[in-house]
Amino acid sequence: MTVNPSGWRPTQPSNDAIADGHTVTGNRALMLEEPLIFEIGSTEQTGVDFDHGLPTTPKSSRLGGLERNRAIGLPGLSEAEAVRHYTRLSRQNYAIDLGLFPLGSCTMKHNPRLNEKVARFPGFADVHPLQPQETVQGALAVISELAVWLLELTGMYGVAMSPKAGAHGELCGLLCIRAALEARGDAREVVLVPESAHGTNPATAAFAGYRVENIPANEAGRVDLDALKARLGPDVAAVMITNPNTCGLFEPDMKAISDAVHGAGGFVYCDGANFNAIVGKVRPGDLGIDAMHINLHKTFSTPHGGGGPGSGPVVLSQALSPFGPLPFVARHGDGTFRLVEEENASEEHPHAFGRMVAFHGQMGMFTRALAYILSHGADGLKQVAEDAVLNANYILRSLEDVLDAPFAKSGPCMHEALFSDKGFADDVNTLDLAKALIDEGFHPMTMYFPLVVHGAMLVEPTETESKASLDQFIAAVRSIAERAKAGDESLKAAPVYAPRRRLDETLAARKPILTYREAQAAQAAE
Amino acid sequence: MTVNPSGWRPTQPSNDAIADGHTVTGNRALMLEEPLIFEIGSTEQTGVDFDHGLPTTPKSSRLGGLERNRAIGLPGLSEAEAVRHYTRLSRQNYAIDLGLFPLGSCTMKHNPRLNEKVARFPGFADVHPLQPQETVQGALAVISELAVWLLELTGMYGVAMSPKAGAHGELCGLLCIRAALEARGDAREVVLVPESAHGTNPATAAFAGYRVENIPANEAGRVDLDALKARLGPDVAAVMITNPNTCGLFEPDMKAISDAVHGAGGFVYCDGANFNAIVGKVRPGDLGIDAMHINLHKTFSTPHGGGGPGSGPVVLSQALSPFGPLPFVARHGDGTFRLVEEENASEEHPHAFGRMVAFHGQMGMFTRALAYILSHGADGLKQVAEDAVLNANYILRSLEDVLDAPFAKSGPCMHEALFSDKGFADDVNTLDLAKALIDEGFHPMTMYFPLVVHGAMLVEPTETESKASLDQFIAAVRSIAERAKAGDESLKAAPVYAPRRRLDETLAARKPILTYREAQAAQAAE
Amino acid sequence: MRYLPLSDADRSDMLRLVGASTIDELFRDVPGEARLHGPIAGLPMHASEMAVERHMMALSRRNMVASDVPFFLGCGAYKHHIPASVDHIIQRGEFLTSYTPYQPEIAQGTLQMMFEFQTQVARLFGCEVANASMYDGSTAMWEAILMAHRITRRKKTVISSGVHPHYVSVAKTMAKFTEDALDTALPELVAETDVERLIGQIDGETSAVVVQYPDILGRIADLAPIAEAVHSAGGLLIAVVTEPVALGMIRSPGEMGADIVVGEGQSIGVGLQFGGPYVGLFACREKHVRQMPGRLAGETVDAEGKRGFVLTLSTREQHIRREKATSNICTSSVLCALAFTAHLTLLGEEGLRQLASVNHARACEAAERLAAIPGVELVNDSFFNEFTLKLPIEARPAVHAMVERGVLGGVSLGRLYPGIEGLQNGLVVAVTETATNEDIDALEAKLKEVVR
């Protein structure tokens, strides 16, 4: 109960208090500081209870004489403290739920809450991966329904559902290719990757035992077809193309590229991270692609969760399908489902290159993605691609007069708009603009990627942003861009309103502190 | 993907940017401004879908010719925008989940998440109040299990479960009293209420058709027993006592008060809002009380939700039980349950004063409260009261040297510590201290209540605060109290970090704007 | 205990600081004989989360879940699909675990939401202003009667026979004590509402007429004639809406002249929950706002001139006015109001219209088919998503018989009006967007069985 009997009325107050900006607690109203669990918890404290009279270890423990004889040092918190700890931490994060998160190449779209609800149905959340198959027909049905949709949407022949993320999908695709080549006794050791490719492409190729060579881009930001053709040969196992590419552009020569690669006896891997731009509009299968991963956590909106979990199913051409990994789900005439695993592979799938994960892939992501796909339907998914592309072009055309847009002349972009720092005052860079955007209440765009553009700024708004949200973002970027060109020093101070000012990454890397040590307590307290 | 190739390292930047503190968007990093739905939504936009080929109104509509012929003016938002709108709004709130919320008399304790989960079990959440009783035995069992616990904990004879909140429970209690008096043909028209009582007490007495008279407190902050006795007489229907009272003190003479009131033919109503202080330690039934409401949203932790829903069951003495309202749950020998409603009241409960609500009360709060009670058990509930009282005394003794604590001399307090603004510089008041606490990251205590203390500050930490949290609060209050005594003008500017500076309540009341009018758009935009 | 942060070490440190040697010293004001020693005997001790969850789950499984069977109950509580995002929103800790917004600088989230809610309710009801919620529809109706009484200074209220019987009994209960005179009647199984009777009862003493729209039997009648009659007698018209979704298709009471419109908001955003918590809606004319009960959020500015919201006109309320307050209400139903406003914002006008059409269409279809059952008559000429059937047998046993066949087939008037001649054969059937074709088939089949 609160009243204001004094009838006090506010008058414009001084801002000194802000300027000096110190509070006893270090908090700033709703921007709350939060210590580490190691600083507030204790090893005696716990936030769980056990029932009275529960059996505790019997006299004859069966631990093989390896009973713990040292403390672990795990602090506990009561539930009241734990909920508060994580809630306060969460408030130091930016997220899609808070505003525009135009991180290029990451497809940060709205995560529907229906999908969270569905994934938590006991029939999905509380089922063991090794339950007898007659007890998990619903789970197998989900995997198979989703697989059918992915095949229809991509026009491909087969799909491997078990990869756990995009990079894992890349690996799956390359291993299929390798298996296919080895099956024909053709040992090739090179994979060609455009300079503009995402880091996981070359890393994956190396991980799969291949040597990586770059292929150049032309000035229109596309793969240089002639250069590519020139390099193709009997040693090239595969070409990894991202389409739409990381400059946010569609590769118009895709079919020609595929034909050339196939002509040279290689395979075409497509990085499908940007599938959101073309879902329901173009089917990679029609472009001669042999393998493509789909990031369910991008195109199909399973939440990124601060860095996963994701899911990276890989669609495969007829040529590669026989080599796909185990296990997978087979559907019987009678509508029942069966897992094809090591034991029955010999009959049903003899050329499988092997197994990528312990169980069946990211079931919790499959349920979400399927709910997402069913919600949109064929019409809604097409609209997704169209709106994503429209939003990106709207940003491109609304900013190209204040920010250098290297490929804007070459026509429309797809789902992301790419800018460079050309024209900024010497001492101002892309990082400064990004940090200033933080103060404006936006997450920055992807910075310094792709590497082919100087001080790259890759903006992917996605289809779930309203025009009003884009307009506000554009206004903010325009004003910051002007300041960047004018060399406004105050940009260096940004962000000023975030939970932290700029952080010293170099220090972190020079003297890594990766875990909490009690010794620090003192130091931290200083 | 973000890197910092420039290898840039931060140097202490200037704070000018903060001082001028302007952004294009009005946002301050994670402190985001949010317009009204009427400013961002449109009547064509919607965040729900309907299936294709769903029947729409047939030719022959049956609406009695009253089809709508005007627009309503309800804006819609896509789900993406709606989730963001409410998430951004939520971030402008303080809450228990964020930190200490020591609002005296409100018992802002941790709300366990188990209770939220349990209340959402389909068997509780998705059951209609008029389902045949054989289909709701589980719901009736919950009501009856909770009723048994409330009776055991209070040592009373009967309980009315249907009241929707504390004030509604007060009404229920007074109506029982009135019915009991009328049943003995004794029409009394006065209810005595201490000055320190919560506003709902006199308001309820009036609502029930009684005349209210105040009874004074003694300088120890308790009811003045002699004054009370002197006033008792044939016209006094009831005395409403809050115990522990709103000064956070136990009424040691409670039994004597009850005896005196009973001696004079009246009844004793106890406001149980402060039951948290004594649950498991004292049973009101042992103190001669006739009726007491229990705020399940206080003592038994059902979430306050920004102002309800609550639940206010009323426990009754043997004398009043026959008059309790309908409906209620009766338990049969065979373990089944039956509702006693108007139809069967004549046999089973002929003296019921009537019905207070359409259905059976706050089922969704009953499930939460029962889960809370079962979790604590008899031992845990006792601990709740002890820790709540310990925390309050810890605050009282840690602050009494810097803040005037009018009743501190008279001994320990119960679950809340009361302070006054005595000793503040003339132009600084309780409101200023409260607003400064906001900047420190705390919710202020209850201000200006109870009315018996000048510039009252009523601090109720509850048992779910850790010592560390109390210590931080104490440190903050101490420093602000010093500034208040020193007459530090900057307190008038507080809060400076909250989503809003102080708001003009007088303006709001002088020209009430209670709904959005499109005309405002312009004005708001200014 | 998992919810309690204090360790025994903390406890003894703190006891030392407060100068007590035992915790019981802090309870010394409690007379010794009243003080309990040790946990209350005979009660169970604390339990693990798992144990409590299992116990509650077992209890919940003793209820028949509306979504698990063909379901057709209404009469003041309606089953609609609630978008998953609504539940996510109301579980945000900043909404769920905050208090009534007494400190506006750190409660703008709740205050702005209240302001938006008030505006939506006012527009939906066709009124100028609305408050930030009451307990439920039944208590809101009584508060409306009292408010009219304060405005007109008259004590006689005429209540339509179409008003929900539980709402009427709440009013009767209160009126006993406030000495308000209520003129009530029982409904009849006929197509017309009691407009005639109401108009006939109005006189110079009449404070207000109370009408439910659509009424308890699902009938829809024009309120304009009643408004005219009561206004010309110097009284007020109070309309009660228990199914606000209907207002997506039919005229608002405000448009037809109602002075105060109250309602039950459950059917938008709030689950059935066996009857509570629900959310009372309360709207009226601006000129009467100072007589209104409950919380009000209002727009203002902060010290920097930024728009903000505060609780306002609190001089109506108990915490300021005490016994002179317009009501004793304090805690109301704000979290349910949030669910209501979030769901209505997701719907928007377009979505609400579509939702209403689907409901009406489904109900029309069901009505036709059920009325075709030999011996079964449709009472209503007009209805939205709920109508009344006259069965050839008593409806109450018929409902139980349908339950045995796995169908929750409606609310019998025998349950609502026990022992009232002439109503025993009445069955009120509500059909919303959640009823599938299979559900309607099942109802038709089972009802046929039980009435034959």
Added chain:
Amino acid sequence: MRYLPLSDADRSDMLRLVGASTIDELFRDVPGEARLHGPIAGLPMHASEMAVERHMMALSRRNMVASDVPFFLGCGAYKHHIPASVDHIIQRGEFLTSYTPYQPEIAQGTLQMMFEFQTQVARLFGCEVANASMYDGSTAMWEAILMAHRITRRKKTVISSGVHPHYVSVAKTMAKFTEDALDTALPELVAETDVERLIGQIDGETSAVVVQYPDILGRIADLAPIAEAVHSAGGLLIAVVTEPVALGMIRSPGEMGADIVVGEGQSIGVGLQFGGPYVGLFACREKHVRQMPGRLAGETVDAEGKRGFVLTLSTREQHIRREKATSNICTSSVLCALAFTAHLTLLGEEGLRQLASVNHARACEAAERLAAIPGVELVNDSFFNEFTLKLPIEARPAVHAMVERGVLGGVSLGRLYPGIEGLQNGLVVAVTETATNEDIDALEAKLKEVVR
């Protein structure tokens, strides 16, 4: 479509601004013949939330729910009670809908949580450092083998027969392509693990020995002798933990000399979910950190000197190092890591110890009772909450027979090692705190039935 904010009006305004007359003009880089016109034929159109929810609910009901029956499956995925607050925490939009923390100033929530997680994992495993998560235990094990290979510049890895067969086949699959040599073997239904064999296989070429602790049959063996042997040969010891709850009672692999400890974190905070998403745990010695795969959060200061956290040592990672990166991993399993760290923070050391004791006690009880069934032998001398029985019949049909009797009685080795002589009668039974006395009674009764 409910998730799409653009109205048709917005779309045409925006098209005008970008200077396109139709949306397809923006797709002009797509060769005409490849462009689809209209929604893909034969696929359903968009559906309401209610319809999708019902479809998914129907599918979910075709699964047998672990909590609805007596349940005893383990072998790499364990059913433990997860506090409700954990799910609340991971549904906070600021965690759920954020990306890998590339902008540390507005990602301190995720970064601090990672730092806390890394510390908890390192301490639990008895290592100096841990990363911020891998996909799961099986992929983490392969990454550990590769890491050892980078450190020792050797290609031969000896894998214990007690390692989960799926983990082994993931490693075999990868090794085919990286030309790592894996020395593997099949387990036997005996009380001892293959320590002898492992030590015997170690030579100067050995990069690492990989041991699971407790192993696939639930056996627990001291790792110290193996550590000694492999260290003296210049190799590393990799330990795999699939049931981290065990470490509340038994010694950590780090203490016993393991250089790299990887594990599956599912059993703390993450539900069974039919196998994923789970969370890979990865810990090692500080001196090897630059060879570690995956994200690492590190402590630093901001421009005002305040402590803060950032992603660090990213020069190990693909986005900087490309083909020279230590791994290709990018998105990992941070939200599951949050669930893990939140659950472990709720437990604390005391809670973890109690949880482990309850698990062990229940398992001991069940083991005794099941071993008493005529013809059934307990294979293990040592175990934590999981042990292997040797049945008088093949275990796989026995498991199906128990399902028909409503009991999920364990994992048959026939499922994990199809067609392998000598393992077909093995049944691995996991007993956690979620198994009630009634559950154990049911298992005993049904197993008796099916083996007789």
